[in-house]
Amino acid sequence: MSLTNITDLLNMKYTQSTLDKLEAIPEHAGYVLRYERGTFQSGYCILEQKRVVVLNKFLQTEGRINTLLDLIPQLDIRTELLPDDARKLYLEIVSRLETADKEKED
Secondary structure (H helix, E strand, O other), X not given: OOHHHHHHHOOOOOOHHHHHHHHHHHHHOOOEEEEEOXXXXXXXXXXXXXXXXXXXXXXXXXXXXXXXXXXXXXXXXXXHHOOHHHHHHHHHHHHHHHHHHHHHHO
């Protein structure tokens, strides 16, 4: 399942509002999100010891959303730290990706 399909399943649009909601998930979990330039193969770099996520600043809104959808399930996120709306979105993203992975295996 492509990231575009995941945004469709989550009824997400490529808007600043969607980006803000996705950015809130790692921020509430204690990560610092920074937009910097550099050569990122995947659009991001995770500095685990400092809980910093660096995203490519040259990505447009759609690219930032897709990058965050790819990144969020890889982070160590304690759901109890998230407010209700961010927790719901996080769990929905993780669930959809797990479902997509299972479908690939079948």
